[in-house]
Amino acid sequence: MRRPSMPWPFDPQQERAPALGAAMPALTRAYDWSATPLGPPDGWPRALTCTLATVLACRVPMILAWGPGHIHFYNDAAIPVFGAKHPAALGAPGELVWAEIWHIVEPLWRDVMAGGTVGGSDFHVAIERWGAPEDRSFDFSYSPVLDDDGGVGGVLVTFVDTTDTVMARQRLAFRLALADALRGLDDADAVIGCATRMLGTHLGADRMGFGEYDEATDIVHIGRDWTSGEAVSLAGASLPLAAFGADVKALLLAGGTLRVDDAAADPRTAAQAQAYAAIGVGAVLAVPLVRERRCVAILYVHARRPRRWTDAESAMAEDVAGRIWDAVQRVRAEEALRAADRRKDEFLAMLAHELRNPLAPITTAAELLQRGSAEPAQVTRASGVIVRQAAHMKALVDDLLDVSRVTRGQVVLQHEELDLRDVATMALEQNAPALTRRGHVLTVVPAPHPLPVYGDRVRLVQVLSNLLNNAARYTPEGGRITLALGGADGHVEAAVEDNGPGIPADLLPHVFDLFVQGARSPDRAQGGLGLGLALARTLVALHGGTIAAGPGAEGRGTRIVVRLPRAAPAAQTG
Structure with a gap:
């Protein structure tokens, strides 16, 4: 039974509520109390009117459940526990008011109606104040209220909502446990897996994950996630952020936390409702990680059905997102x-x-x-x-000193107007003996037009010479080496390609780092210190250019491309 909306019997602004008896005529005129199972107020037991006067005048939360049907009365302080059920809960039977927890409440009230008392601290129940289950905790006392005949006529409920206190203790315990769990991990995937499992379980979510965001491609790369078993894992997926809605993308890139209680109804996600449903998302909480004004990662929490996210849950997700990022960065740095x-x-x-x-x-x-x-x-x-x-030893020592000077910024470039074709010719002359000695077939693809650059002649020759020397060392005798020159879109470039064994995939991201060198083999016993590419990268960067390595055109060997800014016309003419 649902009661129509009713105003309170007493003005909450009054300093003191009047005795119920004095107010009874006004109550009778204002409400159709005869429609409740208790009938007209004139026929109410005196014990009910007296107890109700106390309840309504009290400033702490109190509920009076009267009679076999547990008809509900409550004061202003108790309104928050009812949420959207107020004011229809006034005069309604307890079985309807607390339908979601009636299997818990009814046995306790039955004991009280039999003359007992019940109480507890931090009692946990999932109530529906706003149409969705919500975990709350209470300190409470259920006491019997005697009727006019000395029997038990109802249940007096006094309570204090301790949810915030309980959740604060739980958050502190969770943070300590998470810190302990992450401290011993030395792998980024393990960090993400552990943190998402712990927070997902703590929040009672269906899926939780952490994806790193690539601003250039607008893609979120999900390495690891956790599921409760009710949702499909998204681990390994690469998803465009724009697919989740323009408003969602804008909010996350601006650093705002996304809280969607119902993906099908929220205006920010309704247009993509099918996409959310396809991956089992009814509600979503998403936290962006913004570093140096850029979104670098997104932590997400998914529920398969609509769910009302709380401020505390949002704050916890934000805290954990930062902890994951810091732990991942620590692990990667280590x-x-x-x-x-x-x-x-x-x-x-x-x-x-x-x-x-x-x-x-x-x-x-x-x-x-x-x-x-x-x-x-x-x-x-x-x-x-x-x-x-x-001389050989001196060359080795010179290489060491050269790298030291360049990496510490102690080299001053002598800029002049150059043609990259001339630079390439000088580099070829320096490496001719090494190329001839091993019988390599050298192919030069010249540029038909000048390739103007503004830079240091000696250092640019050194860059191309290092690339050619590397190719000669790593390419078997009789192999092919190509030097191609060209340029477009404001840059000039030189590409050195060989048909040797190529750079291993695990070495490729580090090939320009100091001291990195491929495995030695008998056919390149002359060795080297592995400094050439690191030196080349630094020198190219000092010229405002880039250097990149990858497989050759046929999928084998190595191709390294140096790109430099094309000299401006003013620089060409002086």
């Missing part, structure tokens, strides 16, 4: 440090090997000369060995 440390150790071992190699022939030649009995021809040969190997 991974990078470990990788850099490993590369440093490998480099030092390689450096020791490269320096030791020329020392052996130098030592042998020096011992021969020290005897003083060598023939003139032997002296000449020994001297030649010392000169050549010392």
Whole structure:
């Protein structure tokens, strides 16, 4: 039974409510109390009118459930617990007012009607104040109210909503548990998996995930997610952010948290309702991670059915999103440090090997000369060995010093007007012996027109020379190496391509880092320090250009492209 909307029997602004008896005529005129199961107020038991006067005058939440039907009366302070059920709950039976928890409340009230008392602290129930289940906690007391004959006529309910306090304790406990769980993880996917599982379970969600956002492509890449078993996993999916609605995208990119209680009804998502339904989303809570004014990731919480998200849930999701990002960045930084440390150790071992190699022939030649009995021809040969190997060692040391100066910004570029074709010719001349020695087939694809650049001649020659030298080292004898020149759209470029074994996929993202070098093989025993590409990247960047590596045109080998800004006409003419 639903009661029509009714005003309160007493003005809440009054300092004190009058006694119910004095107000009874006004009540009788204002409400159709005879329509309730209790009948006209004139026939109400005196115990009911007296108790109700106390309830209505009280400033703490109180409910009076009277008679076998538990007809409801309550005061102003109790209104929040009813939500949208107020004011129709006035005069309505308890079974209708609390239909969603009647299986919990009715046995307790039955005990009270039998003369007992019931109470508890932080009692947890899921009530529907606004049309959807909502977890609430209460300190409460159920006491019997005697009727005029001395029997139990009703149940007096006093309560305090402790939900905020309970949730604050739960949030603190959750944060401590999450911090402990994430502290020992050293893998980004493990961090995301652990955090989404813990928060998804805590919120009672159906799916939760963390996707990194690529602003250039407008794609959210979801590496890991968690589901309750009621929703399909989205792990591994790449979804365009625009597909979730223009308003949603605008809000998230602006750094705002998205709270949608009903995806089919919310005006921001209604147009995409089918898309949301297709992935099992009835309600969504989404938190963007904005760093340096850019959205870099999005944490999302999904419910399969409409659900009212609370401020506390939103705040917790925002907190966890930041913790996930910080933990992921920490893990990745630690991974990078470990990788850099490993590369440093490998480099030092390689450096020791490269320096030791020329020392052996130098030592042998020096011992021969020290005897003083060598023939003139032997002296000449020994001297030649010392000169050549010392030059090799000097070249290695020069490479180390060069990289150190460039990476620390101690190199000053001597800019001048250049034609990239001339730079390429000089680089080819420097590497001609290495290319000839190994029998490589060199193909040069020239540009039909000048390729004007403004830069340092020596350093640009060094860049192309390093690329050609790398290609010669990594390409088997008799292999093909191509140098192609060209340019368009305001830039000029030089591409060096070979048909060697290519760069391993796991090495490709780091190929321009210091000390990175591919695995050695017998056919490139002359080695090197793995500094050429790192030096080339830094020098190209100092010229305002870019350098990129990838597989060759036929899907094998390596192709490295250097792009430099085309010189402005003013620079060309001086």
